[in-house]
Amino acid sequence: MDRAAGDLRRGLPVILAEPGDTDGIVAFAAEFISASRLDALRRLAGREPDLTITHNRAATLKIRLYTPDVIRIPVPEWLSIEGLASLADPATDLAQPLRGPFEARRDPVPAGVVAAVRLAKIARLLPATVTAEVSDLAAALGTEKADLLGVGPSAVMSYDVAASHRLEQVTAAKVPLEGAEGARIFAFRPRDGGTEHFAIAINDPPPPGPVLARLHSECFTGDLLGSLKCDCGQQLRGAIEQISSEGAGILLYLAQEGRGIGLINKLRAYALQDLGFDTVEANERLGFDADERVFLPAAEMLRRLGYSSVRLMTNNPDKVEALARFGIEVAERVPHSFPSNDHNAFYLSTKAEKSGHLL
Secondary structure, three states, rough: HHHHHHHOOOOOOEEEEEOOOEEEEEEEEEEOOOHHHHHHHHHOOOOOEEEEEEEEHHHOOOOOOOOOOEEEEOOOOOOOOHHHHHHHHHHHOOOOOOOOOOOOOOOOOOOHHHHHHHHHOHHHHHHHEEEEEEOOHHHHHHHHHHHHEEOOHHHHHHHHHHHOOOOOEEEEOOOOOOOOOOOEEEEEEEEOOOOOEEEEEEEEOOOEEEEEEOOOOOOOHHHOOOOOOOOOOEEEEEHHHHHHOOOOOOEEOOOOHHHOOOOOHHHHHHHHHHHHOOHHHHHHHHHOOOOOOOOOOHHHHHHOOOOOOOEEEOOHHHHHHHHHHHHOEEEEOOOOOOOOOOOHHHHHHHHHHHHOOOO
């Protein structure tokens, strides 16, 4: 799965087919396909390839939603690569308000097409792919098939859960932190070599709990650069200080930048916010859900470190519900908020009004 996501990021095609299938889906990431590759895909399929996008992106483009999960728009020969890219990326939406009309396909969507968009999300790309159904993969691709990576749609759709269950502790080391000198960092990695997550234990809290805990999604701009557009840096350093002052606890640092959409897409969302959209609207215009995060890795790290109950530092009811659903008792919700500034006041009010955060 890690290589399949990497191939999409390199502009290479991926085959979505279960083992033993003779037919399948050939998919490119929409933001990386070239004119020559689009022509090759058209010849391979013997019909127009499809631009596959999410319902959120389709709603932004005012395209009717005839099918569940995703929609497919046939890519006509007259549509330029630049025009195709603009349908996937909202950067030029306001500059090009009159596009289309585009008619979505109404026939059932193959599982491989849905999985292709999910794979693009796993790769932290825009959730848009160019796909084509191929009825006889061996005949159509010939010897080239050996050079293309095939992955099962079912494996793609279950990847987040499977990777979380396959987390393994790789190493641990004492790392004295400012405000918490008795810290130890535990590094976890899924068996397929995917993204690492970290647990920061402060002053060796005794299992099984309830342990004072914070689930923190990484934020490069806030955690490292001190961005004023969010409160993430304040939450991270404030959690470490509060845990230390109360004696002991644990901070789960999750590799889920931008609520799970990745740093590049978060910056794209910031650019949309500069045009007047709020944080939820920006994510949805990009084609994502308002929050794409999965909190199972946090529950698995807690479990593997011996903790079954937490006092959770959060203002997000979804985190409370998720940990409980994944078998970790939330004995108490500990409020965790900080004063706003001129740059993040609208962001925080949106989180409260649209995402239900208890601010």
